[in-house]
Amino acid sequence: MTEQRIRRVALVTNIPAPYRIPVYNLIGLETGIDLHLVFCSAREPNREWNLPALDRPHHYLKESFVNFQGSYIHFNLDVVRCLREIGPDVVVTTGFNPTHLLAFAYALRRGCAHIPMTDGTVLSERKLSWLHRLIRRFVFRRSQAFVAAARAGLDIYRTYGCPEDSLFRSALCVDNAAFARHAGAAKRYDLMFCGRIAAVKNPLFALQVAQATSRLIGRSVSICFVGSGPLEEAVRSSAAALSEIEVTFRGFAAQEELPRRYGECRVLLLPSVWDPWGVVANEACAAGIPVIASPFAGASGELVRDAISGFVRPLDVDAWAEAAAQLLQDPDLYRRMSEAARSLAASDFSFDGAARGLVAAIRHAAAHGCRAP
Numbered sequence: 001m002t003e004q005r006i007r008r009v010a011l012v013t014n015i016p017a018p019y020r021i022p023v024y025n026l027i028g029l030e031t032g033i034d035l036h037l038v039f040c041s042a043r044e045p046n047r048e049w050n051l052p053a054l055d056r057p058h059h060y061l062k063e064s065f066v067n068f069q070g071s072y073i074h075f076n077l078d079v080v081r082c083l084r085e086i087g088p089d090v091v092v093t094t095g096f097n098p099t100h101l102l103a104f105a106y107a108l109r110r111g112c113a114h115i116p117m118t119d120g121t122v123l124s125e126r127k128l129s130w131l132h133r134l135i136r137r138f139v140f141r142r143s144q145a146f147v148a149a150a151r152a153g154l155d156i157y158r159t160y161g162c163p164e165d166s167l168f169r170s171a172l173c174v175d176n177a178a179f180a181r182h183a184g185a186a187k188r189y190d191l192m193f194c195g196r197i198a199a200v201k202n203p204l205f206a207l208q209v210a211q212a213t214s215r216l217i218g219r220s221v222s223i224c225f226v227g228s229g230p231l232e233e234a235v236r237s238s239a240a241a242l243s244e245i246e247v248t249f250r251g252f253a254a255q256e257e258l259p260r261r262y263g264e265c266r267v268l269l270l271p272s273v274w275d276p277w278g279v280v281a282n283e284a285c286a287a288g289i290p291v292i293a294s295p296f297a298g299a300s301g302e303l304v305r306d307a308i309s310g311f312v313r314p315l316d317v318d319a320w321a322e323a324a325a326q327l328l329q330d331p332d333l334y335r336r337m338s339e340a341a342r343s344l345a346a347s348d349f350s351f352d353g354a355a356r357g358l359v360a361a362i363r364h365a366a367a368h369g370c371r372a373p
Contacts, residue, residue: 005032007366010088011117012038012103014074014095018255019172019279021052026355028056033362036086040074040099041065052255059086061099074099080106090365092117092147092358096135104139113365116140117147117358119172120276121298122155136160144365147358149277150298166364170357172277173349179286180342182263189224189248190328192265192289194258194280197229202271202294204231205315207238207247209269209292212321214244217329222246223269226253226261262287266334267327270304271315272297282349285309285341290334292323303349309341 011024016039027035037058061076075098083091083106091107092115093100107114116139128136137160140146146157149172157167191213193206206223214221221244225235228251239247253261262268268284270293277298284291285303291310293300306312311323327334 006034007032007089007362008034008036008087009090009092009362010036010038010083010086010103011092012040012079012083012094012100014040014072014097015043016051016054016058018051019174019282021054022175022351023170023173023354023358025053025055026351027359030355030359033359036088038079038082038086038103040076040079040097041072073097077102079103088112090115090362092362094118096132096139101135101139104142108142111369113144113369114139114142115145115147115361115365116143117170118153118156118276119149119298120156121150121152122159123152123296124274124276124298125156144368145361147361150302152298152302166368168357168361168364170354170361171349172279172282173351173354174279174282174286174345176282176286176345176350179259179262179283180288180346182259183288183338183342185260185263187266188264189222190266191221191223191324192226192262192268192284193223194226194253194261194268194283197225197227197232197235199231200272200274201229202273202315203229203235204238205271205317205320206269207235207242207245208317209271209320209324210245210247211242212317213324213328216321216325220244220246221324221328222248224248224250224261224265226250226258228252258283259287262289265289267292267324268310269320269324270294270297270299271320273315275299282345285345285349288338288342290327290337290341292320292327303344305340305344309337309344 035056039060041063065072065074079099079102090113094117140160145166147168148154154167195201197203210221210223268291275297281291281299291304293304300312304310313319
């Protein structure tokens, strides 16, 4: 393949996501790349996203998935027919659902270059079974480029011996400018929890942190919950029994409403017990809001840098309350962390940068062709 040839690329992924669509649209403007998107489903039941316009050619497969321990496993047999119609030179897959593996098998059989893409990290994949690892090893040995959302995600590929020059990063991003416009807004709430109100996001821990912070600083602390989910009633019931804190539930917020919600808050709590990344950290940092995060969020250590743009703390209520108290009581510390958070989001987590990373991977894969099995 020469650099001038138009390369048709099929990217197979679970569902359209608001933080990826702008990246896809930018790649559509890239000379020499004809990007087609293949979605297993229009939406998964646990998502309430409002989506921006999608400018690239896209295809929705016939929905076929099961819910397994809170995750949706897609099995779309028509992905092969769809790929035949697209006729790609390069196939990108964003996971290891049966649909993704069928797309990989198509690429292998047809001699297309293949690129696996992940939002995870070594930590988020630590519980993989031997079978999952065997499948990854098989796929990676027959792929030409590898994309991760986080720098820590690139370590996944390194553990399987993937060549260093074939590793590329396409960070998860948000519309930084939209959130930055609300950075100087008047603050109504001390703390914020944003996301699905579900066990994996640990919302009850956030309530405990607010209560402990209130006792530590000797005044009532306010916390705002933005989102909805299966634990919402349990969190509301727990909040009603706490007199030391003021709890507000805003419910699900549309994408265009989120920047204003962040602008109302001082500190974001991200106490996930498992989170491959945590896009809420991008939203908070872009709005100049320091983040206190658990080490189980992929953004920890990369976007949420301890003592720089926030704090990374083990899931210990007292440790989180101490960090929150510092941010609420020390204006100079807060200002420094707020500025650092905005700077990191703007410089290293942009749609343009994410698009460039994926484009570089596509070009690398197309140039190197298929590896021998």
